Amino acid sequence: MEFVNIIGHMDMLEDIAKRIVLSESIHFVNAMSEINENNFPILQAKDEVDAVIDFNYIKQYQSNLDLNEINKVYDELCDMFEIRKKYQKKIVEQDYVFLDDVNKLKRIYEEVNEENRELNRLQEEYRQIGEIENYIKKMKNVNINLDDLFKMKYIDFIMGKVLNYNMEKLKKNYENIPAIVLKLDKNQDYSMIMVFVPKVVEIEVRRVLNSLEFDELQLNFKFSGSPNQWVADIENRKRQIEKEIAIIKNKIKELKKEYINFIEVFYSKLLMQYKIEELKSNMGCTNEFFYMSGWIPSFKKKALSKYLGDYENKLIIIYKDYKNLREGLEPPTCIYNGFLLRPFESVVKLYGIPSYNELDPTAFVGLSYMFLFGAMFGDVGQGLVLLTLGLILEKKKARPNLGGVLARLGISSTVFGFLYGSVFGFEDIIEALLVRPMASIDKVLIWAVGIGVFLLSIGYLYNLINCFIKKDVENGLFSRNGLAGLVFYWLLLYLIVSNVRDAKRIIPSSLITLILVFLLILMLLKEPLANLIKGNKKLYSESKSDYYIEGGFGVLETLLSMLSNTLSFIRVGAFAINHVGLFIAFETLAKMMGNELESILMIVFGNIVIIGLEGLIVFIQGLRLEYYELFSKFFSGTGYEYNPVKL
Incomplete structure (x- = not known):
C-alpha cells in the first residue's frame, strides 16, 4: 500500500475526479488533515513552484452544488x-x-x-365534482333550486358522510343538536347526510360532527339550478375535463x-x-490548485495511470511507501479473497477488520468454519436444503453474504452427510464412508478434541507470523500466544496424552516438566526480556510489584485457557451425536402415529425443526469457536478496510 498525493489545476478537477472514480483505485483521506500533520510532501521541482507558493493559501474544498x-x-x-x-x-x-x-x-x-401541474389540477377537479355528483344524485327527486340554499342568510347547510356506528350516536342525540339532519343515502359502511344549521351555532354543531369523525364534502365547485341540472352540468364538465x-x-x-x-x-x-463530490469533500484547494491525498495498492497504480491518460503529465503525482510516512499513519487493509471464501469476509468483518500488518484470516475462517459446521451438522439431505436456501438468498441479492455462507455450509454438511451415512436423518439409505457418530461416541469426541488441537495450533502459527511482520518480540517469542505458548501447549499435550495412554515417552517426564516450568517463567518475564533484546533501558512499563502480581495471574490464566480452549471443541463431537439423537426422537414419534400420512408429516416436521433450530444453534456455536477460541489467539481486528471511491 502506498500513500499518494495529487496536485493539479482547478480547471481540470471535474475530469480528473471522474477518471479517478472510474479507476476504482484510491482510498481518499482528508488532505487538510495530512497537510496539518506535515504529511503532504514539500514540492521542489521548478515546474511546481506555483503550486508551492499557492500551498500557503490552501483551504478545505466547499461545494456549491446541491445534488x-x-x-x-x-x-x-x-x-x-x-x-x-x-x-x-x-x-x-x-x-x-x-x-x-x-x-x-x-x-x-x-x-x-x-x-x-395542470394535469393534477384537472384530475383533482374531476375527483371533486364526481364526489359532489354522488351527493346531488341523492337529491334529484327534490324540487328545489340549489342556488337558493347558497343564498340563505341565517342558515347554512353542510353535506358529508359519517360511519354508520357514529350515525347511531348522532340519532340518539338529535334533541341536543340545534340542527336538522337529513339522511341522503346509506351503504354498508357509512351514511351520507345533509345538515341545516343556524349560522350562529355553526361552530358548536361542527364541533359535534367532528367528534363523530364527520367527513365533510367540500363544495369548491358550484353549478346552478335544480339537482337534475347540477348533475347534467357536472356530466358535461367531466366530459370536457376528460x-x-x-x-x-x-x-x-x-x-x-x-x-x-x-x-x-x-x-x-x-x-x-455523487462520487465526485464525495472525493472533493476530502480535498484541499486554492483558487488555482487542488490537493488530494489517499491510499493506493501498488498493483492499482497502472489502472490509475491508464484512466488518467494524457492528464498524468499535467498533474503532480507523488507516491510514498507507508514505511516512510509519519508514525501512527495506518494504511487501510485491502481484503480480497476468491469465489469460495469471499462470503466469509462478512464473518471476519463482524469481529473486526484486520490491520495492515496482520494476516487476513478469511481463508482460515472459511475453511475451518465449513469443516466445523459440516462435522456438527452432517446430513446429505439437510445439507442440500441449506445449499438451496443459500443459493436463493445469494441470487436474489437480499442477503448475498449470508446466502453465500449458507450455501458453502450446506456443501460441507452434504459432504459430511456422506461420511456419516445420513440422509434426512435416516442412516439406512447409504453406507457411512467414515463413521456413524451414534455408534462411535468415544471416537467422535476424541476426534473433536484432535480437531481443536490442530486448529488452535494454526492459530498460534498465525500469531507468530503476525508478530514477525510487526517485529513484536514480546508477543511473538514470550507471550502465551507466541512461540513459548505454542511449545508449552504441545509439550503439555504430549505429557497428558502419554500419561493417559501409558505410552513410552521419547522425552522423560522430568525433563518435560522442567521445560514447562522454564516456559512459564519466560511468559512471566516477557516484557523485561523483550526490552533487553530491543536494548531498552526501561524494562518495565509499570512498577515491578504490579507487573509480577498481574503476571502471576496471567500464568494461571494461561493454564486454564489452554485447557478450556481445547475442551471447547468437544462440542463439535457432541453436536454430531446430538444431531443423530434428535432425529431418532422424531422418528420414534413418527412410529407412534396412527397412520402412514401422519408419520410422514412428523418426519417432515422433524427435519424442519432440525434444519431451522439445530442448524441455527450449530451456526452460532461455530461462530463462537471461531471468535473466542481461535481469534483470541492471533486476531486484533483493529484495522479499517480499503474502500476506494467507486461506483
Whole structure:
C-alpha cells in the first residue's frame, strides 16, 4: 500500500475526479488533515513552484452544488415519465459537462411540470365534482333550486358522510343538536347526510360532527339550478375535463419521446457526480490548485495511470511507501479473497477488520468454519436444503453474504452427510464412508478434541507470523500466544496424552516438566526480556510489584485457557451425536402415529425443526469457536478496510 498525493489545476478537477472514480483505485483521506500533520510532501521541482507558493493559501474544498435538490428534480421527472433508473458505465466514460446537463434537466422539468401541474389540477377537479355528483344524485327527486340554499342568510347547510356506528350516536342525540339532519343515502359502511344549521351555532354543531369523525364534502365547485341540472352540468364538465386530460397526457407522451434518452443517461451521470463530490469533500484547494491525498495498492497504480491518460503529465503525482510516512499513519487493509471464501469476509468483518500488518484470516475462517459446521451438522439431505436456501438468498441479492455462507455450509454438511451415512436423518439409505457418530461416541469426541488441537495450533502459527511482520518480540517469542505458548501447549499435550495412554515417552517426564516450568517463567518475564533484546533501558512499563502480581495471574490464566480452549471443541463431537439423537426422537414419534400420512408429516416436521433450530444453534456455536477460541489467539481486528471511491 502506498500513500499518494495529487496536485493539479482547478480547471481540470471535474475530469480528473471522474477518471479517478472510474479507476476504482484510491482510498481518499482528508488532505487538510495530512497537510496539518506535515504529511503532504514539500514540492521542489521548478515546474511546481506555483503550486508551492499557492500551498500557503490552501483551504478545505466547499461545494456549491446541491445534488440532493437535483436528485429530487430527477426523481419527479422519472415519476412523471415512468422511467426505470439504470446505471450504465459507458455513459460516464464519455466526455460531458455535468452542469450543462443539470441546466437542461431543469428546463425539461419546468416544461413537463407545467403540464403535470395542470394535469393534477384537472384530475383533482374531476375527483371533486364526481364526489359532489354522488351527493346531488341523492337529491334529484327534490324540487328545489340549489342556488337558493347558497343564498340563505341565517342558515347554512353542510353535506358529508359519517360511519354508520357514529350515525347511531348522532340519532340518539338529535334533541341536543340545534340542527336538522337529513339522511341522503346509506351503504354498508357509512351514511351520507345533509345538515341545516343556524349560522350562529355553526361552530358548536361542527364541533359535534367532528367528534363523530364527520367527513365533510367540500363544495369548491358550484353549478346552478335544480339537482337534475347540477348533475347534467357536472356530466358535461367531466366530459370536457376528460378531453383536456387526454390532450395533456398526449403532450407529456410527446415530451417523453423527445427527452427520454437524455433522462435515462442522466442517472449514470448523477451517480458519478455523487462520487465526485464525495472525493472533493476530502480535498484541499486554492483558487488555482487542488490537493488530494489517499491510499493506493501498488498493483492499482497502472489502472490509475491508464484512466488518467494524457492528464498524468499535467498533474503532480507523488507516491510514498507507508514505511516512510509519519508514525501512527495506518494504511487501510485491502481484503480480497476468491469465489469460495469471499462470503466469509462478512464473518471476519463482524469481529473486526484486520490491520495492515496482520494476516487476513478469511481463508482460515472459511475453511475451518465449513469443516466445523459440516462435522456438527452432517446430513446429505439437510445439507442440500441449506445449499438451496443459500443459493436463493445469494441470487436474489437480499442477503448475498449470508446466502453465500449458507450455501458453502450446506456443501460441507452434504459432504459430511456422506461420511456419516445420513440422509434426512435416516442412516439406512447409504453406507457411512467414515463413521456413524451414534455408534462411535468415544471416537467422535476424541476426534473433536484432535480437531481443536490442530486448529488452535494454526492459530498460534498465525500469531507468530503476525508478530514477525510487526517485529513484536514480546508477543511473538514470550507471550502465551507466541512461540513459548505454542511449545508449552504441545509439550503439555504430549505429557497428558502419554500419561493417559501409558505410552513410552521419547522425552522423560522430568525433563518435560522442567521445560514447562522454564516456559512459564519466560511468559512471566516477557516484557523485561523483550526490552533487553530491543536494548531498552526501561524494562518495565509499570512498577515491578504490579507487573509480577498481574503476571502471576496471567500464568494461571494461561493454564486454564489452554485447557478450556481445547475442551471447547468437544462440542463439535457432541453436536454430531446430538444431531443423530434428535432425529431418532422424531422418528420414534413418527412410529407412534396412527397412520402412514401422519408419520410422514412428523418426519417432515422433524427435519424442519432440525434444519431451522439445530442448524441455527450449530451456526452460532461455530461462530463462537471461531471468535473466542481461535481469534483470541492471533486476531486484533483493529484495522479499517480499503474502500476506494467507486461506483
